[in-house]
Amino acid sequence: xxxxxxxxxxxxxxxxxxxxxxxxxxxxxxxxxxxxxxxxxxxxxxxxxxxxxxxxxxxxxxxxxxxxxxxxxxxxxxxxxxxxxxxxxxxxxxxxxxxxxxxxxxxxxxxxxxxxxxxxxxxxxxxxxxxxxxxxxxxxxxxxxxxxxxxxxxxxxxxxxxxxxxxxxxxxxxxxxxxxxxxxxxxxxxxxxxxxxxxxxxxxxxxxxxxxxxxxxxxxxxxxxxxxxxxxxxxxxxxxxxxxxxxxxxxxxxxxxxxxxxxxxxxxxxxxxxxxxxxxxxxxxxxxxxxxxxxxxxxxxxxxxxxxxxxxxxxxxxxxxxxxxxxxxxxxxxxx
Numbered sequence: 001x002x003x004x005x006x007x008x009x010x011x012x013x014x015x016x017x018x019x020x021x022x023x024x025x026x027x028x029x030x031x032x033x034x035x036x037x038x039x040x041x042x043x044x045x046x047x048x049x050x051x052x053x054x055x056x057x058x059x060x061x062x063x064x065x066x067x068x069x070x071x072x073x074x075x076x077x078x079x080x081x082x083x084x085x086x087x088x089x090x091x092x093x094x095x096x097x098x099x100x101x102x103x104x105x106x107x108x109x110x111x112x113x114x115x116x117x118x119x120x121x122x123x124x125x126x127x128x129x130x131x132x133x134x135x136x137x138x139x140x141x142x143x144x145x146x147x148x149x150x151x152x153x154x155x156x157x158x159x160x161x162x163x164x165x166x167x168x169x170x171x172x173x174x175x176x177x178x179x180x181x182x183x184x185x186x187x188x189x190x191x192x193x194x195x196x197x198x199x200x201x202x203x204x205x206x207x208x209x210x211x212x213x214x215x216x217x218x219x220x221x222x223x224x225x226x227x228x229x230x231x232x233x234x235x236x237x238x239x240x241x242x243x244x245x246x247x248x249x250x251x252x253x254x255x256x257x258x259x260x261x262x263x264x265x266x267x268x269x270x271x272x273x274x275x276x277x278x279x280x281x282x283x284x285x286x287x288x289x290x291x292x293x294x295x296x297x298x299x300x301x302x303x304x305x306x307x308x309x310x311x312x313x314x315x316x317x318x319x320x321x322x323x324x325x326x327x328x329x330x331x332x333x334x335x336x
Contacts, residue, residue, distance in 0.1 A: 021057035046309035072295035108223030157217030212286030241285035
């Protein structure tokens with residue numbers, strides 16, 4: 001087992017996931033042909049591992065890859081990112097993509113607790129300021145004049161970059177006035193984002209990205225277990241995150257019909273008024289799709305690198321290989 005790249009001689013780092021091969025932060029494997037590579041994160045070259053060190057490691061990689069929900073595949077190559085930071089590149093017939101429901105329970109639960117603590121602290125701070133102003137002789141109304149200053153200091157909940165390079169700063173009070181509408185004929189999203197200097201309009205793919213940035217601020221207090229489970233059920237019922245985002249159009253239309261009262265008629269589609277499971281499910285789906293697209297971009301480069309590495313591996317594995325080794329390889333292939 002080696003610990004430095006055969007091409008650039010830089011360290012390959014280590015991992016704590018694959019017990020039988022704890023070297024590397026990106027491992028590529030082909031269970032059908034019995035190949036295992038360590039991909040150098042510096043020069044991106046594929047280091048073929050010795051035959052005798054592969055089999056148990058390949059089996060471990062296959063198990064971890066199947067257990068990981070955040071993965072993306074083409075017809076010949078797949079990429080998965082494990083929670084520990086290790087990346088696995090799987091060569092062969094693709095597996096069905098699955099939704100990463102397991103990781104949202106703890107993530108949203110922790111976010112909800114942080115939001116509750118922040119809210120409690122903000123309320124206490126406001127009380128102290130008002131009480132201090134009253135004690136100083138300003139009276140209750142004098143203390144109230146300080147409150148707008150506290151509101152102005154509320155943290156920015158979202159930053160959205162426009163096509164012309166501007167960065168929109170969205171605070172809590174802006175989030176609650178942002179709206180989502182859907183084109184009835186094309187089911188295309190249209191979003192109106194309130195920010196500190198006015199309102200910005202986004203359409204199509206840009207609108208979906210904007211909603212993905214707005215929702216964490218709106219959803220921070222609703223990460224209870226029942227709501228998370230219902231949100232996950234909605235996505236899994238649709239089949240995958242992308243399919244659910246297409247279905248959202250119907251839920252948005254239902255909300256628009258509920259907003260037909262005089263109060264909301266002029267400003268339909270307030271995101272804050274969508275059902276809690278819907279808001280949470282949209283956030284999950286947008287997040288999943290953005291990660292899958294990032295993985296898909298890397299797959300294009302990995303597939304080209306794999307083809308080159310496979311040619312070299314095919315020559316190396318078949319050069320001067322004794323008959324006993326060939327029989328050993330066939331036994332392990334049959335056992336998989």
